[in-house]
Amino acid sequence: MDIQVGNIVKLKKKHPCGSAEWEVLRVGADFRLKCCGCGHQIMIARPALEKSVRQIL
Numbered sequence: 001m002d003i004q005v006g007n008i009v010k011l012k013k014k015h016p017c018g019s020a021e022w023e024v025l026r027v028g029a030d031f032r033l034k035c036c037g038c039g040h041q042i043m044i045a046r047p048a049l050e051k052s053v054r055q056i057l
């Protein structure tokens with residue numbers, strides 16, 4: 001799966017704020033994602049992210 005900085009990814013699970021879209025801020029062994037709905041940032045490991053991505057926008 002080819003995910004790059006600046007991509008917007010849609011996850012299977014929605015964030016509590018109601019948005020399922022996240023902006024990719026950093027890639028590597030872990031990804032840093034920012035919620036497009038509320039701006040909340042998370043770190044997520046690559047295997048976990050690849051499992052939960054529904055779509056790359």
Ligand SMILES: [Zn+2]
Nearest residue numbers: 015017035038
């Ligand atoms: Zn959110």
